[in-house]
Amino acid sequence: MGYHDSGYLVPMSPNLEKTRASINQDLKFDPLSSTYEADNDLKRAQIARTFISDTMTVPTTEMYAYGVHGTLGDAVYYEPSTIALEAHVAKITGKEDGLFMPTGTMSNQIGLRTHLTQPPYTIVCDHRAHIYTYELSGVAFHSGAQLIPVPPQNGHHLTVDDVSRSVVQGSDVHFAPTQVISLENTLNGTIFPQYDIVPISEFARSLGIKMHLDGARLWHVAAETGMSLKELCDPFDSVSLCFSKGLGAPVGSILLGTKEYITKARRVRKLFGGGMRQTGILAASVAYALTHHFPLLPRVHILARKLEKGLQDIGVTILSGAETCMVFYDATSIGTTYDEIAEKGLQLPSPLFLGGSRLVVHIQTTEAVIDDFLELVAGIAKERKKAGFVKAEMNGVGQYRDVYVHRHWSISKSK
Ligand SMILES: Cc1ncc(COP(=O)(O)O)c(C=O)c1O
Incomplete structure (x- = not known):
């Protein structure tokens, strides 16, 4: 044993x-x-042959080549490309400031935590919302909040009628007041019409309730409808957008809001352990995605519609149609199962990678892959018909989310 230079033993x-x-x-x-x-x-x-999720899109060589030119700051102190990205997205969404996040889950959770400081309180959301179904009860864990999951009466999206009947208000000490209404756009690939968002926002503001948007795939709404991101974000106090899904960036989301809100959120992000360091390469990759990948989304939606139409032509029941990049279908409507389709897809000379009822089309999907999938399903449908299968009336509408969950995880784990 010896003495270290510090003098300590x-x-x-x-x-x-x-x-x-x-x-x-x-x-x-x-x-x-x-x-x-x-x-x-x-x-x-x-x-290119994967329908499981758009989160699986991979950086192109062009994106990597651009990304390495990102600046070399430390994002807990000052990272120029990242600060520029935050300012840029804040500007195009009409918000005062933005905060780069590693994931959409963290962006939602910190976004909500920053609004919620003194329990008891509740958050109203759609019963299919990501914050309710896929974030591990995070708002209970991180914010001590209870979610009020609301099924939309029209089966598609919440209206002010749904929301106003669900928020908790008043002085009765038994109930936790609603402090946030959290909406999702797109939700399962469906577009939340702005004419129903605006009245919810007006209602929320009249009661001092904050509005949060999980806009993981809001880019698709802008691409499909031509509405500006500013108009889509105006009804909300806070907005979370993802870069790593439809836009195909490797990593990253952003939380947007007022300067004061984002200043608080920056501290909460550090508290959550989300203070990142040399994010310049990520910010530059996102810049590449915004510039070069956003224009590809209309083609993605055209392919998704082709997929939906092709399935209908085969006689498959569509559970949720192609409003943007997703189609949900019912395998039992042609006498088969998601497992059978996925397994047969894997056995093709050029395999197809499939989840459950959810089919996601993305910027790396090719038209030939849509054709291959339709051919596969048509083959199975033909076989079943020959064996005497007769299509029964569907009674499982609304259950597709559950089917998707089950199959989605089993296939992605095995890859
Ligand atoms: C609507 C929605 N919000 C949030 C997230 C969470 O994003 P992440 O996987 O980056 O945490 C997802 C993930 O797919 C999502 O679909």
Whole structure:
């Protein structure tokens, strides 16, 4: 044992250079195979044949080439490309400021946590909302809030009638007042009409309730309707947008709101352990996605409609149609199961990668892949018909989310 330079008694190896070299040897790690280029090309080809999720889109070589020019700041202090991205997206959405986030889940959770400071309180949302179904009861954990999940009466989206009957107000001490209404657009790929969002926002503002938007795929609404992002975001106090889904960036979301709100959210993000460092490469990749990938979305929607029409022509029941990039279908309507379709898809010479009832079309989907999938389903339908299958009346409308959950996880885990 020897003395370290600090003067403290620290055990030091008697053979320092040799042991350092040995640790160095242990640490060495090269996960890239010698065939990484071919491997990545294969991955890109597989993504083009994947209907599971648009989160699986992969960075193109062009995006990577642009991304490496990102600035080299530390985002907890000052990272120029990231600050520029936050300011840019704040400007196009008509908000005062923005905050780059690692994920959409963190963006929603911090967005809500920043509004909610003194329990008891409740948040009203759609019963299919991501914050209710896929965020692990995060608002209960992080904010001590209870969600009030509301099924829309029209089966498509919430209206002011749904919301006003669900918010908690008044002085009765038994009930936790509603402090936030959280909407999602798109929701399962469907567009929330602005004419029903605006009255909800006016109602919320009349009661001092905050409006949050989970706009993970709001880009699709702008691309499909031609409405500006500013107009789509105006009814909301806070908005979360994702870059890593339809836009195809590798990582990242953004939370938007007033300067005061984002200043608070920046502190909450650090508290959550989300203060990131050299994010310049990510911000630059997002800039590439905004510039080059947003214009691809109308084509994605055309392909999704082709997919829906093709399935209808085969006799498949559509559970939720292609308003943007998703189609939900019922495999039982042609006498088969999602598992059978997925397994047969995997056995094709060029495999198809499928989840459950949800089919997601994305910027890396090719038209040929839509044709291959339709051919596969048509083949199965024909086989079943020959074997005597007769289509029964559907009674499972509204259950597709559950089917999707089950199958989606089992297939993505096995890949
Ligand atoms: C509507 C919606 N909101 C939020 C998220 C969460 O995003 P992330 O997976 O980046 O946490 C998702 C993920 O797919 C989503 O679909």
